[in-house]
Amino acid sequence: MSKTADNLKSAFAGESQANRRYIAFAQKAEDEGFSQVARLFRAAAEAETVHALNHLKTLKEVKSTKANLETAISGEHFEFKEMYPGYLDAAKKDGNPKAAWSFNVANQVEAIHASLFSKALAALKQGVEMAETDYYVCRVCGNTVEGMRPEKCPICGAAKTEFFKTD
Ligand SMILES: [Fe+2]
Ligand SMILES: [Fe+2]
Numbered sequence: 001m002s003k004t005a006d007n008l009k010s011a012f013a014g015e016s017q018a019n020r021r022y023i024a025f026a027q028k029a030e031d032e033g034f035s036q037v038a039r040l041f042r043a044a045a046e047a048e049t050v051h052a053l054n055h056l057k058t059l060k061e062v063k064s065t066k067a068n069l070e071t072a073i074s075g076e077h078f079e080f081k082e083m084y085p086g087y088l089d090a091a092k093k094d095g096n097p098k099a100a101w102s103f104n105v106a107n108q109v110e111a112i113h114a115s116l117f118s119k120a121l122a123a124l125k126q127g128v129e130m131a132e133t134d135y136y137v138c139r140v141c142g143n144t145v146e147g148m149r150p151e152k153c154p155i156c157g158a159a160k161t162e163f164f165k166t167d
Contacts, residue, residue, distance in 0.1 A: 008055045011055045015052035015055065016052045026041035026045065029041060066125075073118055077114055087099075087103045088100055088107060091103055112144055113144060134146070135165070135166045136148070138155070
């Protein structure tokens with residue numbers, strides 16, 4: 001890989017992390033009553049997303065939707081079959097229940113993502129898009145549900161009201 005391709009990958013990772021970090025910092029600023037600081041963190045977070053996407057597109061890692069679904073499925077498979085199970089075991093051995101919880105819920109949700117993406121890919125292979133449906137995400141664990149909000153999150157037990165609809 002060229003030095004520049006390496007740098008683009010590394011900058012993509014850094015900008016992506018800065019985006020999520022600033023979202024977390026904005027939430028904290030809101031909690032502490034600093035709504036203007038929160039606004040600034042959200043603005044910078046959006047800008048970091050622009051940078052991250054510029055880097056990723058320059059790397060030519062955004063392909064056709066069919067290819068992108070294949071990439072997404074293999075990433076999710078890696079996460080729930082290899083990465084998170086290992087991380088979860090290590091967190092238990094380290095006596096870190098919070099990390100174990102975080103890895104465990106992510107692990108379960110990645111399996112759901114893999115299945116949702118696979119469904120989308122199967123439809124595309126038939127030359128159609130999936131039937132229209134809404135998606136809801138659990139604010140507590142990230143569980144991703146199609147159709148309607150469940151009464152209670154089947155993964156983390158959160159109430160129905162913790163689910164928000166995505167665009
Ligand atoms: Fe995922
Ligand atoms: Fe949940």
